[in-house]
Amino acid sequence: MQFEVIATCNTTRARVCRMKLTHGVTMLPTFMPVATQAAIKGLTPEQVESLGITLILNNTYHLNLRPGIKILDEAGGAHNFQGWNRNLLTDSGGFQLVSLSKFTKITEEGALFSSPFTGEPTMLTPEESISIQHSIGADIIMQLDDVVSSLTVGPRVAEAMERSVRWLDRCIEQHERSGQRDRQNLFAIVQGGLDAELRDRCLQAMIARKDHVAGYAIGGLSGGEEKDVFWRIIKQCAEQLPADRPRYAMGVGFAEDLLVCVALGVDMADCVFPTRTARFGVALTFKGPLNLRLRKHAESIEPIDENCPCPTCSSRTSRAMLHHIVTIETAGAHAVTQHNLVFQAQVIGRARDAIMEGRFPDYLRTFFENYFGDHGYPEWCVDALRSVGVDLLEGRDLPLIPGSGAKWEYSDVA
Amino acid sequence: MGTALDSESHSQEGSDVRMLTFGLQKSCQSRFGPRVGRIILAAPREECTTDIAIDGTSSVTLDTPNILVGTSRGVVPHLSRDHCNSADAIKWINVPFESFIEQSPPVPTLQTGPDPLHNFLGFDKRRHIVSLCLRDPMDTREMPPNGNAYVSALCVRGVRKVTPSDWRKYVYKLQPDVVFALSDTPFTAPPHSQKRVTKSIERSIAWLVDILRSLEYPVRPCSLPISGQPSQHPLNVFVNMAGGTSIPAREAFAHSLSEELYGPDLEAVKPIKRLDDGVVGYSFDLATLRGSIPKPLCLLRRTQVNNVLQQESPNMLQDAVKLIEIPTPENGDIHTPPPLPSRIAESAVLPDAASLLQASLKQLPDGKPRLVTGVRSPHEMLRLIRDVGVDIFDADLAIAAAHVGVALDFAFPLPPDLGPSEEGKKKDVGHNLYDQGYAHQYGRLSDCLAGAAESQSQFPTPLPICPCIACSPRSPTSHILHSKADVQSYEERDRSGKVVYNPPRSRGYLHHLLHTHEMSAHTMLVAHNLAVLDRFLFGVRDVLAGRRDGINKGEGEDGISRFTAEVNRFESVYDESMEVIHVARKCWHEVDLARGKGRLWREKEKQVLVEAEGVSGG
Incomplete structure (x- = not known):
């Protein structure tokens, strides 16, 4: 990744950056539309590209189920499979494991869930998430994190944050071993719920690993928390994250939320909202x-x-x-x-x-x-x-x- | 009936009314033999000169045999405007108006400015012929009967009565390029009694008279004969050939068109002397001639379309729907023509479509286009071209196949090496992409058509190109720039304006999209299937015109005998029962129902079972 800050706002923390990835240049700040199952609903990749969109998102959890890694490997990755020639980002699949499956159990090894195909217990480890994302071949890939609902309170939040840091190390190791580093860029995900102190600790730990990550996401938000808490956490994270790395606020899509996040120093955001609401x-x-x-x-x-x-x-x-x-x-x-x-x-x-x-x-x-x-x-x-x-x-x-x-x-x- | 609407229509005058003309290639002039022709829709120049002058800026040319593409609620199913306007196969678009009568006045009539129908629906005047009919010709469900002075039409809020005067008002307001006169088609189980058939003919004639009624001022100051019979009317009117499945009734209807008018009818349509003079073409709705019993009326027939959206959208419009049953008063004020001969009642045994069409056409001039809707297979198209000389077919079969996940794959003439498979099993006309067998296929959709990227490659393909968005996806030549910095995202190559074709979308990708309920699958399949049909009829024209590999090798006679031979080959190689579509419909239905938790598990079990059977069977 080549990342360059080309302008900063004199008043707010907003900035304009140029991010060059394997599939071209994306100007930041940007909003990333979501193509969950390898298609922006109803459109063709050429149509999406003509709209001036240069970076979209695929969901690892869904692509891993269907069409599955074998087919993605045979097709030469998700870019080829769906005919998208621009930049692509995949999440780690962790969020969907928690949001779509009641039976997921998080252990230190990974996320244990019942396979939607066989019902058998299946383990998604940080290593496996990264290797699935290597098969998909997205330009930006995300670490597997231990996601808890933003409404969770108590010791589970701290545990999840600390585990996310440990899993980041395993993701980094897996990614660096793979030889994909020059084509795919690993992002860390800052966790810590709505607790400012936990967020600080997470930031500190993840910033310490800066040389091994290409960018940072702010996770664990947009889950129904108070907006007043939401923006304070975004601000806290964006302030501390290094200036020479892109910052990605996950799940943010309302126009006013986007602009506030940009003013607080966020460079990227994604959400299904604009495409889903269109269908309604x-x-x-x-x-x-x-x-x-x-x-x-x-x-x-x-x-x-x-x-x-x-x-x-x-x-x-x-x-x-x-x-x-x-x-x-x-x-x-x-x-x-x-x-x-x-x-x-x-x-x-x-x-x-x-x-x-x-x-x-x-x-x-x-x-x-x-x-x-x-x-x-x-x-x-x-x-x-x-x-x-x-x-x-x-x-x-x-x-x-x-x-x-x-x-x-x-x-x-x- | 209203002088008010006449005065309304005059406000539209002066805008360039486009005239539809049709010319047949000289060499194919036997009454019912296959024929090649050309439809031109163009505005005559303002000044009247003795020479025929055509305003080339907004004229559309359509070589026949060709297709028209039907719409649902005013859109070509699954296609966005940019896709519709970039599809080469879409040249003639037919708009059934009935979905719009749920509001009064119908919304398209609120569109201001020139070409209101084109503009409301987003069709391009330079590319598209847009026709307007009241009822969807594919909809054969049972309906409350028509009256002497109205047609029962169906919209999402129920059944509405549309009178001939309403229809005139809509047509003059919307200015379609072509209009279908109202026609009285019974939507009850055939055979129909003599009384019903007679009534159908009488009403259809009366309603044709009504649409051809003269205006107080001629819209075309100089109605110039362009070729053969001039249309002496400002509208390009197609008449649906009434008479149902009774040959004598069809003959009687045709006779009413060609006989000289007298009395009030003559006065009404002045200066036209015979109804046929005011008609530019003849249409036939095969769906109503199949002799099948109409299905009970339940609203929103194209459930396929809806279901794609339904999964997320809980309270759709149909909740508000209440069907209103309307009784039919038999108290019209229509004149009574002489009674028809008694043998006119429909027979219980259905004559074949070709002889029904021939019965309608044999007394009428050859030089007008013959349009057929509801054709069910490419085989049937070929036979209707061969035996009746049909010029235009609707493309519903291509769209219906796309609804259920079938990518069409057939060509005319057949490639020389293509024959039935060894076991004597005929070839399918397409691929049921729901089938697991396609999950790992990364090639293009059709075997017999290539993608444009292949023709740009080092070893260009000898196959014809399928220009659709799935087989020949074109990198956009322009991108919307959202900020001044955005140019940095696009390299020289992106901005050069040069057309770059991407590799075709694969069968495996569409298989994936179908199984994940992604709408993009249907979008690409509609575009592809229309392109296949378009290419198929291109091949038909090529053979009929005596061209081989693009070179003119012979005269018409040779073309026709070669065509006949190629039709026989086509029929012997491709499966006309189109089993592949029926199987796909089942798959589509299963996937459509399969939602919610445990779905993947159930599918996997089934797949294992199928694979096990395959192994033991093989």
């Missing part, structure tokens, strides 16, 4: 999400967003037409998926420009003004951005919404 008929816009299933869109001949460069808006697909097909025709899902991916890329692409041009605080203020308008801003965003020197309100008297404050178009009444 929700289009994301700079003026907030549009639920296209609502009757109020049934007669609107306007596109989702006049200024959006996505294929759906630039061909002037009307909201009325989308209302007619979303959640009924797969083509409706494709149209909104294309739009939402471009929206995410625009939100963060414009952030890159703003950072490089020294006007990132203005960009943040404009974004929040357009996106939330007079409904009020999420209080946590205001607090988080104040902590890095940006006052979203600037003396204006706007309501602050406690809790997540995420904007949603629920019904026709709204």
